[in-house]
Amino acid sequence: MASWTSDELTEIGHAEELELASQRDDGTLRDPVTIWVVRHGDDLYVRSMNGRTGAWFRGTQTRHEGRIQAGGIGKDVTFTDADPAVNDQLDTAYRTKYHRYGEGIVGGVVNPGARSATIRLVPRP
Structure with a gap:
């Protein structure tokens, strides 16, 4: 399995936003959506504010x-469910990185519904 380079982790982890385009059944990409991204250790994560129904x-x-595209880096990725054991650390990462938006906005990604829709981004070779 491929892993992120140090530069990729730094650039994407520091990016304010990430563009994410998922693949359809036929292999074509959907239109990208703009979302927040956080880094935890050597992994990158995104969450859906609308939970698993988003x-x-x-x-x-x-x-x-x-x-995905962020921080000047474009990368093909695999979307995997995040280990729920990292949810508290990811909540802290979101609050730290995006605190200037206030708890009313950040609360959209640090609630039970969003936590259930946490994706770990795994680079593909």
């Missing part, structure tokens, strides 16, 4: 593959 989240569940 349109872009459901799109990631079709083939579990797609493309």
Whole structure:
């Protein structure tokens, strides 16, 4: 399995937003959506504010593959369910990175529904 380079982790992890396009059944990419991204250790994560019923989240569940772009880096990725054991650390990462938006906005990604729709981004070779 491929892993992120140090530069990729830094650039994507520091990016304010990430563009995510999931693959349809026929292999074509859906239109990208703009979402927040956080880094935890050597992994990158995204969450759906609308939980598992969010349109872009459901799109990631079709083939579990797609493309991201952030921090000047474009990468093909696999979407995997995050280990629920990291949810508290990811909540902290979201609050730290995006605190300037206030708890009313950040609360959209640090609630039970969003936590259930946490995706770990795994680079594809």
